[in-house]
Amino acid sequence: MNAPLIQVRGLVQKIGGQEILRGLDLDVVRGETLVLLGKSGGGKSVFLRHLIGLMKPVAGSIVFDGLEVTRLRERELEPVRLRIGMLFQDGALFDSMNVFDNVAFPLRERGERSPAKIRDKVAESLSMVNMSGHEKKMPVNLSGGMRKRVALARAIISPPDVILYDEPTAGLDPIVSDSINRLIRRLQSSLNVTSIVVTHDMVSCYHIADRVALLNEGRIYFSGTTGELRACTDPVVRDFVDGRSGESVY
Ligand SMILES: Nc1ncnc2c1ncn2[C@@H]1O[C@H](COP(=O)(O)OP(=O)(O)OP(=O)(O)O)[C@@H](O)[C@H]1O
Numbered sequence: 001m002n003a004p005l006i007q008v009r010g011l012v013q014k015i016g017g018q019e020i021l022r023g024l025d026l027d028v029v030r031g032e033t034l035v036l037l038g039k040s041g042g043g044k045s046v047f048l049r050h051l052i053g054l055m056k057p058v059a060g061s062i063v064f065d066g067l068e069v070t071r072l073r074e075r076e077l078e079p080v081r082l083r084i085g086m087l088f089q090d091g092a093l094f095d096s097m098n099v100f101d102n103v104a105f106p107l108r109e110r111g112e113r114s115p116a117k118i119r120d121k122v123a124e125s126l127s128m129v130n131m132s133g134h135e136k137k138m139p140v141n142l143s144g145g146m147r148k149r150v151a152l153a154r155a156i157i158s159p160p161d162v163i164l165y166d167e168p169t170a171g172l173d174p175i176v177s178d179s180i181n182r183l184i185r186r187l188q189s190s191l192n193v194t195s196i197v198v199t200h201d202m203v204s205c206y207h208i209a210d211r212v213a214l215l216n217e218g219r220i221y222f223s224g225t226t227g228e229l230r231a232c233t234d235p236v237v238r239d240f241v242d243g244r245s246g247e248s249v250y
C-alpha cells in the first residue's frame, strides 16, 4: 500500500477551555477522496485549518509528504499552501475584487503573467462550475451558491496536489451539487488530486468517497469504504448516517 500523503497523529486542539480535537489520528493516501463527516460544531473546519498551518495544535503531529506541518513558520508554510488548496466553508472571496480577479488570484500568485493564459484559464475554471459570464460581478452581488462556486473555481484553477473542500455542496441546488460532485471526481481521475471533503450531504458522500471518516468527540470514530459505512451497525455511525438525532445537534 502507498505511504500516506498526509499522516495525522494525536492531534489535540483546545479553544476557550473546550477540547475540540482530542487526539485525532488520520491517514490520507495519495490520490484518494476522503469524505469527512461529523456533527455541526464537532471540529471539522478547525481540523482542516490545521492541515495548512492556519491553526497550530496543542499537541500532535501532521506530516505532509515528509514535512512536519505543525512546526513550520509562516514563511515555510507558503510552499505547503501552494500544494494544498482549500475551499473555505464561507467561500472567503476577496470582497474588493470582481469574480475574474478572484479566480485569477492563485495564477498570479504563482507568477503567471500572460494575460491570454490567465483569461483562458479563468474562463475554463468558471465554466467548470457553471459560472461563465459572471466575470465582472463583485462578490457582494452574488448569491451564496454563486459565491461558493466562484471560490471553487479559484481553488481548482491551478490544481494543487491536495484540495480540502469544506462543505462544497451546502446550500446549492441538486443540479449544481451534482455537477460539483462530478468535478471533484474528474479532478481526481484526470489529475490524481488527493481530496478531503467535509460534507453533511450523504448523497454527495456516496458519489465521491473512496473512503469515509466520521469525526466524533474529537477523534476519528469510524473510517472505512462507503461499502463498510453502509454495512456498519455501530449505533453512533448509524445515527449520523441515517440522520437520527441521537444526542447530537441534529
Ligand atoms: N476561531 C474560533 N474561535 C473560537 N471558537 C472557535 C473558532 N473556530 C471554531 N471554534 C469552535 O470550535 C468548535 C468546532 O468548530 P468547527 O467550525 O470546526 O465545527 P464544524 O465541525 O466545522 O461544524 P459545521 O459542520 O457546523 O461547519 C465549535 O465549538 C466552534 O465554536
Ligand SMILES: [Mg+2]
Binding pocket: 044, 045, 046, 089, 166
Ligand atoms: Mg465547518
